[in-house]
Amino acid sequence: xxxxxxxxxxxxxxxxxxxxxxxxxxxxxxxxxxxxxxxxxxxxxxxxxxxxxxxxxxxxxxxxxxxxxxxxxxxxxxxxxxxxxxxxxxxxxxxxxxxxxxxxxxxxxxxxxxxxxxxxxxxxxxxxxxxxxxxxxxxxxxxxxxxxxxxxxxxxxxxxxxxxxxxxxxxxxxxxxxxxxxxxxxxxxxxxxxxxxxxxxxxxxxxxxxxxxxxxxxxxxxxxxxxxxxxxxxxxxxxxxxxxxxxxxxxxxxxxxxxxxxxxxxxxxxxxxxxxxxxxxxxxxxxxxxxxxxxxxxxxxxxxxxxxxxxxxxxxxxxxxxxxxxxxxxxxxxxxxxxxxxxxxxxxx
Numbered sequence: 001x002x003x004x005x006x007x008x009x010x011x012x013x014x015x016x017x018x019x020x021x022x023x024x025x026x027x028x029x030x031x032x033x034x035x036x037x038x039x040x041x042x043x044x045x046x047x048x049x050x051x052x053x054x055x056x057x058x059x060x061x062x063x064x065x066x067x068x069x070x071x072x073x074x075x076x077x078x079x080x081x082x083x084x085x086x087x088x089x090x091x092x093x094x095x096x097x098x099x100x101x102x103x104x105x106x107x108x109x110x111x112x113x114x115x116x117x118x119x120x121x122x123x124x125x126x127x128x129x130x131x132x133x134x135x136x137x138x139x140x141x142x143x144x145x146x147x148x149x150x151x152x153x154x155x156x157x158x159x160x161x162x163x164x165x166x167x168x169x170x171x172x173x174x175x176x177x178x179x180x181x182x183x184x185x186x187x188x189x190x191x192x193x194x195x196x197x198x199x200x201x202x203x204x205x206x207x208x209x210x211x212x213x214x215x216x217x218x219x220x221x222x223x224x225x226x227x228x229x230x231x232x233x234x235x236x237x238x239x240x241x242x243x244x245x246x247x248x249x250x251x252x253x254x255x256x257x258x259x260x261x262x263x264x265x266x267x268x269x270x271x272x273x274x275x276x277x278x279x280x281x282x283x284x285x286x287x288x289x290x291x292x293x294x295x296x297x298x299x300x301x302x303x304x305x306x307x308x309x310x311x312x313x314x315x316x317x318x319x320x321x322x323x324x325x326x327x328x329x330x331x332x333x334x335x336x337x338x339x340x341x342x343x344x345x346x347x348x349x
Contacts, residue, residue: 117298
């Protein structure tokens, strides 16, 4: 099994002013380009969830190595905002994290962040990987009954609160109609079990565990958040400017693994074993949970991203007026070349 480590220690502070030169979407990947093998190690910060399965596959099956890259996957325990802080300061080269107030604020502040590709989306059908669940103790069977009730969220600036907003909105309620309680993912099951919250946003594999232990149940079909952008792949902009070919090769290896999973890898025992090791889940649990969706071309639904930014602006979670300019730090040139490289690699198999 490949080398990986867990991140510990303090979080570096976000630099007050970092140049964004060269990371705009109109940039080109030629400046400073070279052999990917000559680039410094890429440290990639991930959460130990199945959303990041393509990165696990690319590392353990040698796709990064095949591209001449030195990659180290580092498991995080902090928030998406902390990921953006570490990537922007260069203490970590790249990472995956949810869209949210932290990314929009950092982008507007001029942080050294380049968006490269989508990491995950909520699927259009099937089991919800991030459902709103009601506690069995609450007696709630209809989401409309949540008015005036306590709902757990993992903070006020990320995907969790946006997901709860979408769920409530689908039944004619708003966040102002409920009492929000901050809960870390690990605190969700006991809070639902002891009745300290009536419902909570959840995420796999926690949601399946809650259901399996009869602690809580889903309240809504997946429709209310189907297709929503969940995670983004971001790189330190200075690294992208200096080593665009390495970033392209990394992204192509990721997309190669996405396509492998799309083509049946989720049912392949070898791939299952890799994902289970990184997520610390038994294979039987991994195959039963709701999974997010990865796009084989890393495409980003920018209209959905704009809706999320508008939501956080309305919540007062953004520290600026006007648009964040998030699309201006999207390196579509890198993604386009990565998609082509991944296609070439697939054809050469």
